[in-house]
Amino acid sequence: MKSYLGLIPQYERVHRKNNRISVLCIMLSVCLVMAIFSMADMAMRSQKNYFIKTGGEYHAALHDVEAETAEQVSSRVDVDLSGWVYQGSTGMLSGKAVSFVGANEETLESLTEMDVTDGVYPSLPDEALLNESAMRQLGLSVGDYVTVTVPDGTQKQYRLTGVLADMGSMLKADIWGMTLCEEGFLAIADENAADGTTYRIQFKNGAHIQESIKEIKEQFGLSDGQISENTALLGLMGQSESNIMQALYLIAAILVFLVLIAGTVMISASFHANVLERTKIYGLLRCLGASRKQVKHFVILQGLRQSAKGVPIGLLAGQIVTWAACLLLKSISGDRFSEVPLFEFSIVGILTGIVVGFLIVLLASLSPAKKASRVSPVAAISGSSQLTQNKRAANTKLFHVETGMGVFHALSGKKNLFLMTCSFAISIMLFLAFQVMVVFLNQGMPALAPSAGDVSITSAMGIEPLVIEEMEAIEGVDLVFGRMEYGGLSVSSDAETGTATLVSYEENQFKWAKEELNEGNTDGVLGGTGDILVSYRDGMQWKVGDAVTLHTPLGDKRVKIAGILSSTNASGEAGSLGYIICSEGLFVESVDAAGYTAVDIQLAGSGSDETVSAIRRLLPADTSIADKRLSNSESQSSYYTGAVFIYGFLLIIALITIFNIFNSMNASVAARTRQYGVMRSIGMGTGQLYKMIAAEAVTYAALGCVTGCIFGVPLNKMMFQFLIAGKWGTSWQLPAASLLLIVLLCFGSVVLAIIWPIQKIRKLSIVDTIKLQQ
Amino acid sequence: MNILEVQNLCKTYGKGETEVRALDNVSFSVGKGEFISIVGESGSGKSTLLNVVGALDNPTSGEVLIDGKDIFSMPEKRLTVFRRQNIGFIFQSFNLIPELNVEQNITFPLLLDYQKPDKKYVEELLGILGLKERRKHLPSELSGGQQQRVAIGRALAARPAIIMADEPTGNLDSRNSQEVITLLKSMSAKYRQTILMITHNENHAEEADRVLRMTDGRLKDLGVAAR
Structure with a gap:
């Protein structure tokens, strides 16, 4: 041992179990934060890919503008790519409607949802691409000629240079699609083309899109109707000013805040659990001559060592959870979830995981140090400091003595009570918040009805x-x-x-x-x-x-x-x-x-x-x-992506709730084991002991549930009104089923949480537990 | 009539070479109202004897009869109730319940039995113990001597057949120690309360009606204390 800090690994070796629990708590919190952020990131990426695939990667579109304006816009420094997309004119091919699109190759590939699957892009006015199913149904192949009735009613022959990928919207409307080069389209365009034609703009990375749009609008004197944003894409980039997106950002911020609080509470609770035992070692150090500063160093290093173990495992676990969710989607259908990223890393997720892991651990581990500095070194090492210095006695008149004491145990430790109530309440709040997301999912991208036809x-x-x-x-x-x-x-x-x-x-x-x-x-x-x-x-x-x-x-x-x-x-x-x-x-x-x-x-x-x-x-x-x-499969994929991620979050939250309660109850029981031994020696039956522990746990759960409902229900209502009521006109109702579910889950986890400590106590002999005290 | 009969009590820890015989064929009996003290070196088996006789621990072999009932033939649940009603404990480190005040601590065994405490008796106990003024105080607000008096009150509350006191003066100064011994003695006389007390202090031991000595797990009756 080169310095007093060398005591840390030795101390950890002796208190391996407590150390392991702390590391596990850090790991789980990091896993929770990392998984939620990474999954959200992946869901956003897959949605972004989906929007790009189904709408094109453009940020804004100009309607009804002069070529000169378009020219000037394209020369702006913040514009990366821009081009005309001509649409709106239709013709007939073999008795079926055909919709014409005109654009140059780069515009079509980057700024629209259309893809060329085979052949080359048309470069001459009489060359065209035809969609896949039309080619198949008409028995055509690349290089063939096809005669089409163009908008003015005349017949025109085109050489097919390639194949255009089928799009869901086209097949659903039972029409065919034909892509021409710009000149080709302009040659046949009728008056309908003016309505469908847009000049699409993609801004450079890092551009302030809203400001750029405003500038373009002012510079060229455009009306609101002449410039539109690609709301879905901008929304996912955090650049939308649309009301629904702003509401979503607010909700996301609330959820981020709640998730961070959940992580903090969990780590704090686990550190608080062995506070008494830690206080003893810090008191001993002070007794032997360590300065307060040295104790602080000791504490910080101890926390960092635990973080150093817990954070990487947490990150790994979070990454595995995220990948598992993505893999789950891919395994449902690789084609359908082609936009879901696989085996990608989320920088945001990793960073938040690391920050949460190290920062909260430091904050949480400073509390025992503070406590140690407050109590006298003698009191700390003698262990005579009571678990709680009670100011009043337990109420034994309202309930039986064991129930009364259980309730009192829960209520007497203010910090513990706060942390336990918080952990229940936050779980309920998170659950209720995500419940709105489930409703949003069902409303926004409904799963296919069983009656839906292919x-x-x-x-x-x-x-x-x-x-x-x-x-x-x-x-x-x-x-x-x-x-x-x-x-x-x-x-x-x-x-x-x-x-x-x-x-x-x-x-x-x-x-x-x-x-x-x-x-x-x-x-x-x-x-x-x-x-x-x-x-x-x-x-x-x-x-x-x-x-x-x-x-x-x-x-x-x-x-x-x-x-x-x-x-x-x-x-x-x-x-x-x-x-x-x-x-x-x-x-x-x-x-x-x-x-x-x-x-x-x-x-x-x-x-x-x-x-x-x-x-x-x-x-x-x-x-x-x-x-x-x-x-159908497009709307299905959006639903399932949302569902897997949102239910994934809910599952993690539920697991965290159970673990948190389990950990806290275990710690609470461990801290009182000696007292339980004494009570048993005086004549408390094991049944009464269980009742006492159960009463303590139920008190936490009941208080947590009430607090969770007091804050969670208005939060649920607020989110509902932001996200759903405004858009679909549905009125808010108390989410009774979800509430009942989470409350049952909380009480269920209480039952789970007390089984193990009770078993542990049962195995301990009375004499052994009393000896702990002497 | 004997309130306690101990016959051929053995308790061994470990096996083979590491085997320790904490109690080696211990037999004795105690009559109602007797105040017995047990003396012996550290590790001689005094506490083990008290724990086994008090049904906190199981013997390897042998019998313990309290009030004519073989306590180790009872199932766990019945034994707990029996202990609650018939055996009182006084520990060296008081072991009061920190969340309960003096009065609640004293009536705790009755509350566990879902009985309504006999107010008159509780008042009497508080009076004898000199705790009337402090009945609403928490253990943390009491001195060591006062805490031990509360523990004595708790042991007496259920009017048990026998009280086991494991070095009740071990954590007290000499003045408080003497007070506690005097109190135990007077309780034994007043309520015909049987008391089995472990002590290191020869002077305290001599205050008892009879002294037993433990040596390496074996018990020797030293007879009536020479006073």
Whole structure:
């Protein structure tokens, strides 16, 4: 031992267990902070990639501006890349609408969502790219010529130089896409081009985009409508001024603050746990002649040594958690989550982890030093200093003595009580805060409804049931279900009179409709012809059980409302009284139906482009066939990315809560072991001892839950109003289920937390525990 | 009638070469109201004897009968209740509950038994112990002597069959020590309270009705203290 500081490793060796717990606490806190920040970073990166993929990497767009203005904007020092994107003009190709896009190669690749998958970019006005599915369906390949009806109605021949990647929006709208060079587009452009054309700008890294936009606006005298920002992308870059983004930033700041507090509380709590034991060693040092400064050095070095062990492991664990979340997404579907970064490091996450690890440890470990300097060295080493210097006695009148003492143990240590209450309260607050994010996720990027079709067919002429059977036989088709729709049906009842759209559901759709049911039930509607379901609308007078008369082309029909649905999947326009859903039997009795107006097809896992082509071949040319596979999977991927990260956070928070409570209860019990021994020698039964420990833990939990609710519920409400109420008009409701869940989790973790210390006490003999004191 | 019967009590720690016989075939009996002191060198097995007889520890073999009941044949739960109601403890380091005031500490064994303390008896005890004025004080506000008096009160509260006192004067100065011994003696006389006391102090030992000596785990009855 070269200096007095050499005592530290030896002290750690002797108190290996406590040292290990402290290191574990540091590790978990660092892991929590690092994982949350890294996961948030990864989620943002994947969203950014997604927005770039689906919208292009441009920051602002100018509309309706002169070429001269565009020229001047492009020469600004803060502009990295800019270019014209011409859109809006449409033509026809083989009886199907084709949307034209004009841009130069660099603009198309960098500033738009479009990609060239094969061939070269068109350089001449009569050269073009055509989208993948059009090429396939028309049996074309690169180098072929294709004749297109251009906007002015004339025919023009283009040479296909390459293939444009399919986009979800295009397939969903059942149109084709053709990309031309700038001159090519300008040669065929009609008046619609003016609306769709934009001059897109990408600013350099580090530019203050909002200021630049303001400058451009002022310099060229542009109106608000002439310049728009790419809100989603700017939002993720922290450069958006849109209200929803500002609200998100605020929420993010609150969450960051809460997460940091959670980390701090956890480390502080673990350090506070062995404060008494540490006080003893510091007192001993002082007794042997160490100055206060030397004790401080001792403490700081001790803390740093623990951090040096805990922080790297925490960082590693945090990184593993983050990668595991990303891998989980990738394993769900590599294609769908192509934007999720894999095995990337988040500088923000690593830095916050390190800062939290070292800084909080130092702050937390200074507390025992302070305590040691306050108590006299003699008192510190004699161990006669009581755990708490109580100022008043426990209340043994209100409860049984063991319960009263348990409650008193919880309430008497102010700092411990504060830390324990905080750790419960913060867990609840974090949980409630993230609950809003879950609601936001569900509202903002809803998961696909079970009824969502991969391919949707609409036909004014009607699709014969026979065709449906044929479609079901195609390989790769899982489910086919159709709806007959009849708009403008006159409906009367005592309460309301107007028009409605009559929609028929079949078995599957009735099954899914149960999930959408606000009240009533769907059972009688499927088979019978006397019951109907209605869709919910504001100011609705109808109630379940009301009688309604349908004035159908085949005569009046009196039916009963059996249920009210929150939404329907009808494709036609609603009437003034919304939609009326009935069985196919009732529909046929009421309307002389030609066939299904809309048919949705769900594909099995093996469903491919070939399956979709086979479906197309069964249908007449004028049928609209929307291929929703790509757009469905895009919205699915956003939902799952959000869900995995948000639920990941919640899981970490829950684990932290359990560990924190476990650790604190363990420490509290360890500190009182001698006292428990004495009580047992006087005649306290083990059952009574358990009750005492449980009463202490339940007191912490109850106080924590109340505090957590007092702060958490208004926080939840505020976040809800910021994020959701303003955007979707949904009114805030007490998140009773989430609240109940987290409160149960807290009390559940209390049960878990006291099992181990109780087992430990049970194993200790009374004599041994009393000897500890003597 | 004997309130305590100890028969062939053995307690060994360790095995083989490291085996230590802390109690080696110890047998003795104590009559009701007797005040017994046990003396011996450090490590002679006094505390082990007290712990085993007081049902805080289990013997390797042998029997202990308190008030005619074999305590080690009882299941753990019953033994706890039995200890609470029939055995009182006084420790060298007082071992009061820091969160409870003087009165609560004294009535603690009764509270554990969910009994309503007999107010008159508690008042009487507080009076005898000279703690009436300090009944609402916490242990941290009392002197060592006062704390030990509270511990004596606690041991007497449930009117146990026997009180085990493990060096009750070990942490006290001579004046307080004498006070405590006098108090124990008068309690034994007043309430016919059986007391088994370990002490290092030969003078204190002589105050007892009978003195037992422990040597290397063996017990020798020195008979009635010569006074």
